[in-house]
Amino acid sequence: xxxKSERIADDLRSEINGGVYPKHMPSEPELIERYGVSRGTxxxxxxxxxxxxxxxxxxxxxxxxxxxxxxxxxxxxxxxxGHRRDTTExxxxxxxxxxxxxxxxxxxxVELAIVKxxxxxAERLNVSEGExxxxxxxxxxxxxxxxxxxxxxxxxxxxxxxxxxxxxDVIIPGGLMTAAGxxxxxxxxxxxxxxxxxxxxxxxxxxxxxxxxxHVRTGFNEAGRPVRTIITILPGDxxxxxxxVGAE
Amino acid sequence: xxxKSERIADDLRSEINGGVYPKHMPSEPELIERYGVSRGTxxxxxxxxxxxxxxxxxxxxxxxxxxxxxxxxxxxxxxxxGHRRDTTExxxxxxxxxxxxxxxxxxxxVELAIVKxxxxxAERLNVSEGExxxxxxxxxxxxxxxxxxxxxxxxxxxxxxxxxxxxxDVIIPGGLMTAAGxxxxxxxxxxxxxxxxxxxxxxxxxxxxxxxxxHVRTGFNEAGRPVRTIITILPGDxxxxxxxVGAE
DNA sequence: CAGTGGTCTAGACCACGCT
DNA sequence: GCGTGGTCTAGACCACTGG
Numbered sequence: 001x002x003x004k005s006e007r008i009a010d011d012l013r014s015e016i017n018g019g020v021y022p023k024h025m026p027s028e029p030e031l032i033e034r035y036g037v038s039r040g041t042x043x044x045x046x047x048x049x050x051x052x053x054x055x056x057x058x059x060x061x062x063x064x065x066x067x068x069x070x071x072x073x074x075x076x077x078x079x080x081x082g083h084r085r086d087t088t089e090x091x092x093x094x095x096x097x098x099x100x101x102x103x104x105x106x107x108x109x110v111e112l113a114i115v116k117x118x119x120x121x122a123e124r125l126n127v128s129e130g131e132x133x134x135x136x137x138x139x140x141x142x143x144x145x146x147x148x149x150x151x152x153x154x155x156x157x158x159x160x161x162x163x164x165x166x167x168x169d170v171i172i173p174g175g176l177m178t179a180a181g182x183x184x185x186x187x188x189x190x191x192x193x194x195x196x197x198x199x200x201x202x203x204x205x206x207x208x209x210x211x212x213x214x215h216v217r218t219g220f221n222e223a224g225r226p227v228r229t230i231i232t233i234l235p236g237d238x239x240x241x242x243x244x245v246g247a248e
Numbered sequence: 249x250x251x252k253s254e255r256i257a258d259d260l261r262s263e264i265n266g267g268v269y270p271k272h273m274p275s276e277p278e279l280i281e282r283y284g285v286s287r288g289t290x291x292x293x294x295x296x297x298x299x300x301x302x303x304x305x306x307x308x309x310x311x312x313x314x315x316x317x318x319x320x321x322x323x324x325x326x327x328x329x330g331h332r333r334d335t336t337e338x339x340x341x342x343x344x345x346x347x348x349x350x351x352x353x354x355x356x357x358v359e360l361a362i363v364k365x366x367x368x369x370a371e372r373l374n375v376s377e378g379e380x381x382x383x384x385x386x387x388x389x390x391x392x393x394x395x396x397x398x399x400x401x402x403x404x405x406x407x408x409x410x411x412x413x414x415x416x417d418v419i420i421p422g423g424l425m426t427a428a429g430x431x432x433x434x435x436x437x438x439x440x441x442x443x444x445x446x447x448x449x450x451x452x453x454x455x456x457x458x459x460x461x462x463h464v465r466t467g468f469n470e471a472g473r474p475v476r477t478i479i480t481i482l483p484g485d486x487x488x489x490x491x492x493v494g495a496e
Numbered sequence: 497c498a499g500t501g502g503t504c505t506a507g508a509c510c511a512c513g514c515t
Numbered sequence: 516g517c518g519t520g521g522t523c524t525a526g527a528c529c530a531c532t533g534g
Contacts, residue, residue, distance in 0.1 A: 003502080003503060003504090004503080004504075005503075005504085013446075027518080027519065027520085028519080028520070029518085029519090037504080037505085038504060038505045038506065038507095039505090039506085039507095040503085040504060040505070040506090041503080041504060041505080043520090043521095044502095044503075044504085051443060051456070051457065052443050052444070052445060052446065053442055053443040057519095057520070057521095058513090058519090058520085059511075059512060059513080059519075059520055059521070060511080060512040060513035060514075060518085060519050060520065061512090061513060061514085061519065061520085062513095062518090062519055062520070063519095063520085070440065075491075075493065076493060184494075185494060186492065186493060186494035187492070187493040187494055188490065188491075188492055188493075189490065189491040189492075189493060190488055190489070190490050191439070191461070191488070191489040191490070191491075192318065192484065192487075192488050192489075193441055193459050193460065193461045193482070193483075193484030193487065193489075194301055194459065194484050194485075195299060195300050195301040195457060195459060196300070197300060198261075198300065208299070209299065209443060211441050211442065211443060211459030211484065212441065213439070213441045213461070234441070235441075236440065236441030236442050236459065237442075239440075239441065240438055240439070240440050241438070241439040241440075241441075242436065242437065242438050242439070243323075243436075243437040243439075243491055243493075244434065244435070244436055244437075245323065245324060245434065245435040245436075245437060246432075246433060246434035246435055251521080251522060251523090252522080252523075253522075253523085275499080275500065275501085276500080276501070277499085277500090285523080285524085286523060286524045286525065286526095287524090287525085287526095288522085288523060288524070288525090289522080289523060289524080291501090291502095292521095292522075292523085305500095305501070305502095306500090306501085306531095306532090307500075307501055307502070307530075307531055307532080308499085308500050308501065308530075308531040308532035308533075309500065309501085309531090309532060309533080310499090310500055310501070310532095311500095311501085
């Protein structure tokens with residue numbers, strides 16, 4: 001026996017899928033009127049649709065049908081493994097060049113810090129927990145809208161005395177790691193799917209009910225030593241991650 | 249000025265992170281008592297924590313702190329590209345062998361069907377929209393709990409007259425595609441992060457607020473023709489996806 | 497059985513977007 | 516200023532879980 005709010009949600013869902021609401025949903029008072037229920041019930045129905053990522057609400061403006069147009073995110077392209085071409089250009093790193101190629105305007109804010117290694121970072125970089133590591137925190141924007149965060153962690157001795165330690169938005173053709181004398185030859189990418197923390201929601205200005213991918217890339221040099229770990233937080237409504245397996 | 253429910257949520261969140269509740273959260277009446285608010289307010293606070301994936305509720309049993317122990321999912325391992333070893337064994341396909349290696353008990357339910365190609369499938373398999381394609385729908389279980397769905401789509405002529413068309417759980421050492429005479433040499437993997445639909449939530453018995461990854465793998469044969477598209481739905485609380493880039 | 501959350505009602509006041 | 520949703524209250528009845 002479906003509840004009232006469930007039946008309302010089902011009804012609205014099929015209307016949405018049928019294209020009845022190109023943009024705005026009926027207002028709460030309208031739905032109260034239409035279904036003859038109390039406001040709480042209407043809101044429960046909308047919350048159910050929101051939890052499926054179908055609708056979104058903006059205070060003062062109302063409920064609307066959610067639109068997605070994710071940018072393609074190709075982790076393969078951002079590194080230089082020999083068989084990939086160097087996509088960097090003057091004033092752009094590999095990511096920015098890729099965004100520009102997709103007709104979008106990239107931007108980023110960079111912060112440099114020295115922090116104690118978290119358990120995750122310590123394990124990836126093969127250092128002791130609590131040991132000092134260098135982190136370059138980047139907030140990437142596309143068309144002036146927050147797009148993703150990308151925080152790169154380096155063992156102290158890898159970063160020391162290299163351009164990695166320059167605060168600000170350093171662009172080095174060929175990449176920071178090569179400049180630092182640590183060419184990476186392989187990577188391990190770990191992807192977890194989860195809901196964002198309160199802090200991530202704020203930092204990325206995420207709408208409610210937007211899941212994220214946590215992409216942890218650890219790069220190894222020729223000697224097999226981990227020299228960098230990048231933690232990228234990718235909001236689901238803005239990304240499609242693409243890998244090419246077995247391609248030459 | 250944070251709202252009452254927000255302050256309650258903040259309070260409980262730090263308690264959770266501090267390990268105050270190894271398992272169960274206080275009941276709603278207890279929280280009403282503790283914070284001197286109405287039930288709706290307490291429930292709003294819990295809903296906020298639930299939306300971060302921190303807590304979960306089971307009717308009749310109460311709220312509890314959510315636990316995660318994702319299985320590692322390595323898309324690289326499930327295909328035979330020459331430089332990967334064949335992990336299949338008698339009675340197990342590549343995925344089942346992998347699950348067994350992680351000390352879990354795999355299982356799967358298979359359904360065979362012929363359906364009209366959706367726009368997504370038509371584009372991936374390079375067939376016309378609405379054209380008939382063969383689909384093997386699998387629901388994979390680990391320790392008897394739903395783990396993921398994996399639906400493989402084949403162009404009609406690829407599947408015709410091959411073991412692909414056998415209904416039921418067919419195991420072929422070396423893989424179905426090789427048996428069908430279509431060795432795949434490369435793959436395109438597209439990963440989207442989103443909230444599950446109502447149907448997916450039911451099929452996978454997902455707890456509330458569990459995001460999923462939609463992993464779309466399209467395989468190409470030597471001639472560059474797409475011969476299979478697999479759509480895998482991976483619940484975030486049960487998976488960690490791992491790729492190895494540039495590894496030999 | 498008592499205790500848990502799930503749903504629903506009918507009010508109220510507030511902050512914010514728009515025009 | 517009017518219309519939107521955001522928050523909160525104080526009640527009620529129901530369904531499910533547990534011992």
